[in-house]
Amino acid sequence: MSSPDPTLIDRFVEQFGGNRALAHVHAPARSEIAGNHTDHEGGHVVAGALDVAIEGIAALNGTMVARVASEGYEPFEIDLSDVSARPEEQVSTSGLVRGMAAELAATGREVKGFDLVMTSDIPGGSGLSSSAALELAVGRVMETLWPGDPVTPTAMAQAAQRAENVYFGKPCGLMDQLSEALGGIAHIDFKDPAHPVSEKLDFDFADKGYALCLAYMGTDHSVSTADYAAVPGEMQAVAAEFGQTRLCDVPAEAFDERVVDLRAKLGDRPVLRALHYYIENQLVIERWDALCAGDIDTFLDLTRRSGASSGMYLQNVANGGNDQPAMVALALAEHVLGDNGAVRIHGGGFGGSIQAFVPLDMVDHFVKSMDAWLGEGNCRTYRIASEGAYAAWL
Template sequence: MEIDYVRSRFVKHFDGQTGNVYASPGRINLIGEHTDYNGGFVFPGAIDKGIMCEIRPNGTNKVMAYSIDLKDRVEFDIDDEKGPKASWARYLYGIVQEMKKRGVDVKGFNTAFAGDVPLGAGLSSSAALESCYAYALNDLFGENKVSKWDMVLAGQATEHNYCGVNCGIMDQFASVFGMEGKLMRLDCRSREFEYFPFDPKGYRLVLVDSVVKHELASSAYNDRRKSCENVVAALQKKYPEKTIETLRDADWDMLNAVKDEVSEEDMKRATFVLGEKDRVLAVCDALNAGDYETVGKKMYETHHGLSKEYEVSCEELDYLNDIAREDGVTGSRIMGGGFGGCTINLVKEDLYDHFIADVKKKYAERYGKEPKIYDVVIKDGSRKIC
């Protein structure tokens, strides 16, 4: 995203004056799926695609906002109890309210924003938008600067309270805390996190978007969450002396001890979750050692688990994964909740052109449409540009 692009629109729509420019990225998650609500680990990183905004206080109590991509303009009062109806403006209204709750004395401002996060690809454009404005409002109006965690939680609360999305914290966390050349292992239970080096020389990180989204996603998500809760209930009954709040607190011996107390389906779901916990920790060791072959192996194992144990894949995603394996791609897996969306692939440079051509050709032959390809690079999180 070019500063000049955003600035030219801001100047055009707001009296020829300039303001401050801020940016926040979208994110990928290398490994660690369906672990957040099980108290486990996720492994995200900020990417080189995101949201950029220009913003200038206007001396009033009104927010005047222009979405460059949608060519839509909205105005609302800072103290308006209901806020705007436009769905994109609800995110902006929500972050204003949540930052106010955290002690930032937000005043009226003019703003324009644009993004290059591909919509529908699972890269969290909404979290990038929330994080961009949380950072900007804190910088402009925060006499007592709030913490980065406050910004993360303000973004999550915006989703919950104003947009009707009961999301976790990974997306906003990655957008705010991202660092160039680093991935982050986030403990979803304690919120502790650690940076790990991600400098895969000789490899490229590429998303292959299946351009499908099956309607099973929301009900299937609830079913799988219930399966995990069923196993936790069995573990609590079996081990009353232990504190078992989520599957994070179980080990393999404990899980095997209750296999006759739970359904075969519930057992499969729990097997995936415990396996994913182990895989995330193995990837930590591999990254510290610069061992990207092991990272790739664990990505394939995660895809297998998501497909066969957690059963959140679909025919199209499995086919993309099969092509990657056949072409010798180092690592490939579903990224996100499943039932559509992207695979994330770790591809050797010398295989890249062949893989991209092959996956486009074979996928189009089978499904009548080409997948979308997004190269991503790990970059910094929320920041002021100028």
């Protein structure tokens, strides 16, 4: 566990006063390495915690009020004497804090007021799941400040997912929260949502001659909320035709037999998105096997196929119209790389970020070129971080 920046402690004391026992919290961002929109269908993913994170300092304050100050945002307070969901707090940090309080209270803990100062170097709106990092940071703070049994990474991730679904009002799978809770690079099977199976791998892309780069388009995520929600909605509409809630419970063979009538009843896009699920889910398994074998060439070839499936079949790169920032970013990245490396849409898609695996000798040129087109600082390299979200007394 790393030590907090002393200036963060100074900020806490300046904001809330000192002479109290302090806890340090760390919650990393994540990158989806493989598995584009497979998690919510009970499929497989490979994800990695990143070397950018939320850092915070917290302490009990002797009240029933949570006081939160996050760098770059207005401080806020919420009364924790009532942790039920409030419609007016949806799509707000207040809602996430209240939701995590409800989750931690459900573990048998006594809810108490606290002060929390946070800072983050996760690029805002970049598709690296800063919201999940926030949920986990707050959850680990509450776990530490409120005595009780330890919460496993999986249980904390599930609590964060519920808080985001119910209190924040955003439908999401479990990949973001679980990968950030676990740390490192991990293969996760979501077949059983109550008990996802995960395994971690000690792997550094730089050892194989590549850098993990993410390029952010600088667009507003909120304008694509409906498009994002339609992806699982349409996949699950296909599953419902088989009496199931998720595609993992629909054998590919059964789907194949009904393509004609599914197209007639649901239209082509739900069928294409279901086809992406079956293609991508298999590619995840093959990419994980390639990583475990240290076979970077096979991994990159499969990654290119994954990117093509997302663009053509899943259709979460562009939603039509004149504005297609993600498609432009992908085309520019391929223009720079040529036959080298691999690029794909990253995460939810539409206006978030793209992912590129770039040969080390091309990184400077790649980043400089993408920044020139997308804006200074919108493309950068990342490393896999070994530690997941944690909090500890100082």
